[in-house]
Amino acid sequence: MGISNTAEELFEKIKGMPEKERLKLFALILNRAFKEQDNYSYSEVFGQLKTDLFSATEAAKYLEISIPTLRRLVQSNKLLPQQVIGRTQLFKVEDLRILKHLKSVK
Numbered sequence: 751m752g753i754s755n756t757a758e759e760l761f762e763k764i765k766g767m768p769e770k771e772r773l774k775l776f777a778l779i780l781n782r783a784f785k786e787q788d789n790y791s792y793s794e795v796f797g798q799l800k801t802d803l804f805s806a807t808e809a810a811k812y813l814e815i816s817i818p819t820l821r822r823l824v825q826s827n828k829l830l831p832q833q834v835i836g837r838t839q840l841f842k843v844e845d846l847r848i849l850k851h852l853k854s855v856k
Contacts, residue, residue, distance in 0.1 A: 802843055803840035803841060804841045804842075805838065805839075805841075806820055806838075806839050812850065813846060813850055813853070814850075823849075828849070829845065829846075829849055830845070
């Protein structure tokens with residue numbers, strides 16, 4: 751197979767390959783291509799969450815609890831909202847992470 755200069759030329763060559771070879775090619779691409787991008791650090795994936803705020807619904811989903819249970823945590827001062835806008839309570843992700851960790855340790 752010669753070197754292709756464009757994506758269209760490469761596509762045409764791939765179409766001309768036997769089916770068995772095309773399957774091998776796609777398996778190679780799936781298993782080996784772009785591997786260096788599969789190893790993102792925790793901060794690259796979740797770094798922006800340090801400053802994000804979760805709504806009560808999002809916080810309950812993150813903690814894997816019901817909304818009434820979340821409200822009880824707030825009423826008992828075990829979880830404090832970072833910000834209150836009208837009736838909407840917003841929670842810091844870091845506070846939720848700590849609470850979830852403490853819950854898993856018990």
